Amino acid sequence: MVDPTSDLGEDVSEEDAPECVQCGDPIVAETDHRVRTTVEDGTVDHRHFCSDGCLDEWRDD
């Protein structure tokens, strides 16, 4: 069953879970995590954030 609150689109174990770009916390099943997709030089990059707070801090850099 797919978790409708997940943006990862796949089952993620703790080992290969993405880390929050801002604070480095592993993101496993955070319901409020955020993903931003950027494209640089033709490469799609998914940046994961554990919360809106970290996303806001990253934006401010």
Ligand SMILES: [Zn+2]
């Ligand atoms: Zn974070």
